[in-house]
Amino acid sequence: MSPESALPDVVTLDRIGVWLSGRQILHDVNFSVRPGEFAGLIGSNGAGKTTILRVILGLLQPTDGQVLINGTPRPRRNRSIGYVPQKVLIDPDLPLRARDVVGLGLDGHRFGLPTPSASRRQRVNEMLEAVGAMSFADSRVGSLSGGEQQRVLIAQALIGQPELLLLDEPLANLDIASEHEIVDLLRRISTEHHVAVLLSAHDMNPLLPVMDWVVYVAAGRAASGTVDEVVRSEVLGGLYGHPITVLRVEGRILVVAGSDAEIITSAPATLERT
Amino acid sequence: MTGLVANVVFEPGFFANGPVQVALLAGGVVAVTSGVVGVFTVVRGQSFAGHAFSDMDTTGGSGAFLLGIGTLWGFLAVAVAAATAMELLGVERRRGRDVATGVVLGAALGLAALFLYWDTAVASTSGATTTVLFGSLFTIDGSTVPAILAFSVAVLAVAAVLYRPLLFTSVSADTARARGVPVRMVGAAFLVMMALAVALSAITVGAVLSTALLIGPAATALRLTKRPGTAMLAAASIGLLGVWSGILVAYDSSAWPGHHGWPVSFSVVAVIFVLYLAAELQSWARAGRAQAGHGRAATRSR
Numbered sequence: 001m002s003p004e005s006a007l008p009d010v011v012t013l014d015r016i017g018v019w020l021s022g023r024q025i026l027h028d029v030n031f032s033v034r035p036g037e038f039a040g041l042i043g044s045n046g047a048g049k050t051t052i053l054r055v056i057l058g059l060l061q062p063t064d065g066q067v068l069i070n071g072t073p074r075p076r077r078n079r080s081i082g083y084v085p086q087k088v089l090i091d092p093d094l095p096l097r098a099r100d101v102v103g104l105g106l107d108g109h110r111f112g113l114p115t116p117s118a119s120r121r122q123r124v125n126e127m128l129e130a131v132g133a134m135s136f137a138d139s140r141v142g143s144l145s146g147g148e149q150q151r152v153l154i155a156q157a158l159i160g161q162p163e164l165l166l167l168d169e170p171l172a173n174l175d176i177a178s179e180h181e182i183v184d185l186l187r188r189i190s191t192e193h194h195v196a197v198l199l200s201a202h203d204m205n206p207l208l209p210v211m212d213w214v215v216y217v218a219a220g221r222a223a224s225g226t227v228d229e230v231v232r233s234e235v236l237g238g239l240y241g242h243p244i245t246v247l248r249v250e251g252r253i254l255v256v257a258g259s260d261a262e263i264i265t266s267a268p269a270t271l272e273r274t
Numbered sequence: 275m276t277g278l279v280a281n282v283v284f285e286p287g288f289f290a291n292g293p294v295q296v297a298l299l300a301g302g303v304v305a306v307t308s309g310v311v312g313v314f315t316v317v318r319g320q321s322f323a324g325h326a327f328s329d330m331d332t333t334g335g336s337g338a339f340l341l342g343i344g345t346l347w348g349f350l351a352v353a354v355a356a357a358t359a360m361e362l363l364g365v366e367r368r369r370g371r372d373v374a375t376g377v378v379l380g381a382a383l384g385l386a387a388l389f390l391y392w393d394t395a396v397a398s399t400s401g402a403t404t405t406v407l408f409g410s411l412f413t414i415d416g417s418t419v420p421a422i423l424a425f426s427v428a429v430l431a432v433a434a435v436l437y438r439p440l441l442f443t444s445v446s447a448d449t450a451r452a453r454g455v456p457v458r459m460v461g462a463a464f465l466v467m468m469a470l471a472v473a474l475s476a477i478t479v480g481a482v483l484s485t486a487l488l489i490g491p492a493a494t495a496l497r498l499t500k501r502p503g504t505a506m507l508a509a510a511s512i513g514l515l516g517v518w519s520g521i522l523v524a525y526d527s528s529a530w531p532g533h534h535g536w537p538v539s540f541s542v543v544a545v546i547f548v549l550y551l552a553a554e555l556q557s558w559a560r561a562g563r564a565q566a567g568h569g570r571a572a573t574r575s576r
Binding site: 057058059078079081083084085088090091094095096100101104105107108109110111112113114139140141153156157160 | 313316317319434435436437438439441442444445446448449450451452453454455496499500501502504505
C-alpha cells in the first residue's frame with residue numbers, strides 16, 4: 001500500500017443531485033479525486049460538467065447529497081481549492097499586469113490597500129516561473145494571447161497552494177500547440193507541486209497520455225474510473241440511455257452514437273464527423 | 275516679468291476671489307474622488323450605470339430646488355435611492371444590470387421632467403434648469419464645502435478598503451467568489467460609492483456633465499498606464515487639471531472680448547476631452563510603433 005492511500009480523498013461527491021428552475025441537471029453523481037491525481041471531467045456541452053465544478057467550489061448548493069473536502073463536509077469558505085474559470089475574457093483596458101493578476105490569487109480577497117513586500121514579490125515570481133509566464137510578467141494581461149492568459153490564471157489559482165486545482169475547459173479555444181503546452185504544464189504542476197487536478201473537457205484525446213482518472217458525464221449522470229474501465233460501449237451506453245459505440249483508432253478514442261452494427265454500415269461518414 | 279506672465283494667465287483678482295477659492299477647493303476634491311472611482315467604473319464596465327446616476331441626479335437637483343434645500347442634498351438623496359433600487363432590481367447579472375439601470379433611469383427622468391416643469395412654472399425659479407443640468411461651480415454655497423469634503427473622504431476611504439476585492443472581481447467574479455470574496459456586497463458597496471461620486475461631481479459640473487468628470491479622466495489614465503494604483507493617481511491628476519484650468523478659463527474669459535464669461539462646466543469638460551484625445555492619439559502612435567517592432571522581432575526569430 002502506498003502512503004498516499006492513507007490520506008483522505010481531496011474531494012468526494014456523494015450522491016449529488018442538482019435541480020435548477022424545475023429541471024434536474026445532475027442525477028446521483030458520485031466520484032472522488034485522490035491527492036495528487038490528474039483527473040479529467042469529460043462530457044459534451046451541456047452534460048453538467050460546469051455544474052459539477054460549481055458544486056465543488058461551493059458556488060452552487062446541491063439539492064441532494066454532499067461534497068466532502070479531505071473527508072469532511074465542505075466548509076463554507078474553502079481555500080484548499082484553486083479555480084480557473086471557463087473563457088475568461090479579460091478586458092484589454094484592465095490596468096493589471098500578468099504579475100498583478102497572479103498576486104490577486106494570493107491576497108485579492110483581503111480588504112485594504114496592498115502592502116508590497118520582497119517575499120510577496122518572490123512568491124509571485126516563483127509562480128510566474130512555474131507556469132512559464134516570466135517573459136510576459138509585466139505585460140498588460142488583456143493584451144496576452146488565450147494560452148498566455150490561461151497560464152497566468154493557472155498561476156493565480158496555484159499561488160494559494162491549493163490541494164486541488166479545478167479548471168473549466170482550459171483547452172477550449174486554444175490552438176493545438178498551446179493545447180499540448182497547457183496539458184504538459186498541468187501534468188508537471190500536478191507532480192511537482194503535488195496538487196490534484198480536475199479539469200473539464202469535451203474532448204478526452206489530448207488528455208489520454210496524462211489522465212490517471214476519468215469522470216465521464218452524460219445527461220447529468222457520471223461514471224468514474226480509469227479510462228479503460230469507463231470509456232466502454234456498455235458504460236457510456238448506460239449513461240446516455242441509448243446505444244453507444246466506443247472506437248479506438250490509432251490511439252484516439254471516438255465515442256459515437258449507435259450500436260456496432262449501425263456504425264459499421266455507416267462508418268466512413270460517422271468517423272469523419274467525430 | 276514673472277508678474278506680467280502671471281497677470282496674463284491669471285486675470286487680476288483670481289486667487290483673492292471668494293467664489294473662486296470655494297470652486298478651486300470643492301472642485302479639486304471632487305475631481306480627485308471622481309478620478310479614483312472612475313477607474314474602477316471603467317474597469318468594471320459600469321460606465322452606463324455611472325451615466326445613469328448623472329442623469330438621475332437631475333431629479334434630485336430639481337426636487338431640491340422645489341423644496342428650497344441645497345442641491346447637494348437632492349443629488350445625494352437620489353444617488354442613494356437609485357443605487358438601492360438598481361441593486362434590488364438585479365445588478366448581479368451583466369444583462370440584468372443594464373436592464374435594471376435603464377428601468378430606474380427612465381422612472382427618475384420622468385420625475386425630473388415634472389420637477390423641472392414645476393420649478394419653472396410654479397416656483398418661477400428660471401435658473402433652476404441650467405444650474406441643475408450644467409452646474410455652476412462659482413455659485414457653490416461655502417457652507418456646503420465641509421459636507422463635500424466629508425463625503426469625498428468617505429468615498430475614498432471605502433475605495434481603499436475595497437481596492438483588492440474590486441480588482442479581483444473585475445478579473446473573474448466566480449474566482450473571487452470561490453476564494454471567499456463577498457462579491458454581491460462588494461458590488462453593492464461600489465454602486466453606492468459611484469452614486470456618491472457622481473452626486474459630488476453634479477455639484478461642480480452639473481448633473482448631465484458629471485459623467486464627463488467620472489469617465490473622462492479615468493479613460494485617459496487607462497490609455498497611459500497598466501498599473502491600477504498609477505491609473506488612479508493619473509485619473510485624479512487629470513481631473514484636477516481639468517477642473518482647475520476650467521475654472522481659470524471661465525474666470526479669465528470674462529475679461530476677453532465680448533465680456534460674457536464662459537460657463538465653468540464647458541471649460542472643465544473641454545479640457546478633459548482634449549486630454550483624452552491627446553492620450554488616445556499617443557496610444558495609437560505607440561500601438562503603431564509596437565506593431566512595427568513586433569513584425570521585426572517575429573522575422574528575426576524565424
